[in-house]
Amino acid sequence: MSKVLIYISFILPFSILILSSLKINFFGYFTLDLSETKIFEFPYIWHITTYFVAYFKIFFAIIVVFMIGNEYSNRTLKQNLIDGLSKKEFVLSKFTFIISYCLLMTLVVFIITLIIGMFNTPSQDIYFDTVFSSSEFIVAYFFKILAFFSFCLFAAVLAKRSVFALAVLFIVNIIEWIAYLLLRFKFFDEQTADGIAQFFPFTSMYNLIEEPASRIVRLHAPTNTIVTDYTLYWHEIAIAAGWIFLFIFFSYRLLKRRDL
Amino acid sequence: MKTILTLQNLSKNYGYVKAVQDLSFTIEKGNVYGILGPNGSGKSTTLGMVLNVVNKTSGKFHWFDGNVAVHDALKKVGAIIERPNFYPYMSAYDNLKLVCKIKNVSVAKIDEKLAVVGLLERKNSKFRTYSLGMKQRLAIASALLNDPEILILDEPTNGLDPQGIHQIREIIKEIAAQGTTILLASHLLDEVEKVCSHVVILRKGQKIYSGRVDEMVASQGFFELQTEKEDQLISFLEQDASFGTIKKEDDKIIAFLTAPLSAADFNQKMFNQGIVLSHLVKRKESLEEQFLILTENQSN
Structure with missing residues (x-):
């Protein structure tokens, strides 16, 4: 079952490949050709793929949560410790598994993006600089999914049961939204609220790759006033990396203090 | 003699409940130990603490000479706690391969140990297809992989089931005969009596005895007797200094010894008195009886 989910999470990103080559004709009224919007060209494609493919992370998140939940319910965690595995080794082995998946997934997305970009960018525009400008989104993508899966690992270690772990993730997400709305409309202004919210776990992951829609709109209508700061800043990566460390560290601490 | 495990004043509290209190004992190499006690007396908690899955509240314990980390020491230990725990969707062989990896032993051991517990021909079946008896045998094979200390x-x-119980006991006896140190926790006293040379007895988290099984109660044993001339026998036994309590149970007379006396000497003596015995058995208290004597003494 989990194998199927892993395959799905690898295959789904390729659906963007299909989408990029698609011309949809709506009953002869008009033709929707997404490639005309320039979103499949360098450098925008880096932003587009990483943003959309990141939504497929839910498949592997389920695997992470069930993997840990099963360790508890099958009591294999207990048996592994009795056999001589240390709690630190246990957490690190799970983290290594997550990192390996993230690296592989990042590589897949990197290759897909290159392919789509190469096919869609007018050939006179393909230079080394244009191709790889904005490629920092790949780094952002890696940190984004790694932070998310680390959170899943922590939630699963905390909740022991898979379903409760998913509930924990969901609740934290909602709490973040409520906290942000309170900060913005009740206590402070937008700037302060954003300043505080960037340290929230889910927001920190989101900030790594902001929505690309307004960027594309601006591309076609430069006078549009909605401005999204989509630039990847080092402090955004630092915050996400901080959460990754905290999630793994507290997973270990929690496990160490717990009687199994 | 080489010490394998030392416990010093080990305690564990679950909130207000004192599961284990001030427990101290040592396990020496080459003996077969039993930890005895009713359900809830702290047996599993004690094993959990020394096996790195339950955190101790206070006290100390160390494996071997105390120079290695607990999880490294456990690589030289084989342990099964409660029910067998394996990955249900993996085959027996793959499960054991994982254990080999944790314990740093060669995978060549797997077939050898599966043969010991008679599971070699089922090694590629998934764990979840096993019966409970097979699961328990697989757990024993897994615990034996590293030829544990x-x-x-x-x-x-x-x-x-009875057949499964018999198989497991035979395996344990076989392992004990090879000189492996064994620590067996059970509330089934006859099980412990059959294989153990030493016991630690727990009650409500406290140790009430630790030492050799045959030194548990200072007792010379007792005779079970049957004869036609019951009154004559009882009056003779009451006058003899080597007998203490005498009681009648069903149709048998039970006479407790206060001094050593062999069954042959006793029979000769009776014959000389003109009392012919139709039933004569010399016994020591069973572990169950000794256990009850000990726990009674403690509660008084």
């Missing part, structure tokens, strides 16, 4: 078994025959 000590084998720890917690209620190994729990929930098994």
Whole structure:
């Protein structure tokens, strides 16, 4: 079952490949050709793929949560410790598994993006600089999914049961939204609220790759006033990396203090 | 003699409940130990603490000479706690391969140990297809993979059918005969009596005895007697200094010894008195009886 989910999470990103080559004709009224919007060209494609493919992370998140939940319910965690595995080794082995998946997934997305970009960018525009400008989104993508899966690992270690772990993730997400709305409309202004919210776990992951829609709109209508700061800043990566460390560290601490 | 495990004033509280209190004992190499006690007396908690899955509240314990980390020491230990725990969707062989990896032993051991417990021909079946008896045997094979310095078994025959219980006991006896140190926790006293040379007895988290099984109660044993001339026998026994309590149970007379006396000497003596015995058995208290004597003494 989990194998199927892993395959799905690898295959789904390729659906963007299909989408990029698609011309949809709506009953002869008009033709929707997404490639005309320039979103499949360098450098925008880096932003587009990483943003959309990141939504497929839910498949592997389920695997992470069930993997840990099963360790508890099958009591294999207990048996592994009795056999001589240390709690630190246990957490690190799970983290290594997550990192390996993230690296592989990042590589897949990197290759897909290159392919789509190469096919869609007018050939006179393909230079080394244009191709790889904005490629920092790949780094952002890696940190984004790694932070998310680390959170899943922590939630699963905390909740022991898979379903409760998913509930924990969901609740934290909602709490973040409520906290942000309170900060913005009740206590402070937008700037302060954003300043505080960037340290929230889910927001920190989101900030790594902001929505690309307004960027594309601006591309076609430069006078549009909605401005999204989509630039990847080092402090955004630092915050996400901080959460990754905290999630793994507290997973270990929690496990160490717990009687199994 | 080489010490394998030392406990010093080990305690564990679950909130207000004192599961284990000030427990101290040592396990020496080459003996077969039993940890005895009713359900809830702290047996599993004690094993959990020394096996790195339950955190101690206070006290100390160390494996071997105390120079290695607990999880490294456990690589030289084989232990089964409660029910067998394996990955259900993996085959027996793959499960054991994982254990080999944790314990740093060669995978060549897997077939050898599966043969010991008679599971070699089922090694590629998934764990979840096993019967409870087979699961328990696989757990024993897993615990034996590293040829452990000590084998720890917690209620190994729990929930098994008579055939399964017999198989497990035979395996344990075989392992004990090879000189492996064994620590067996059980509330089944006859199980412990059959294989153990030493016991630690727990009651409500406290140790009430630790030492050799045959030194548990200072007792010379007792005779079970039957004869036609009952009154004559009882009056003779009451006058003899080597007998203490005498009681009648069903149709048998039970006479407790206060001094050593062999069954042959006693029979000769009776014959000289003109009392012919139709039933004569010399026995020591069973572990169950000794256990009850000990726990009674403690509660008084």
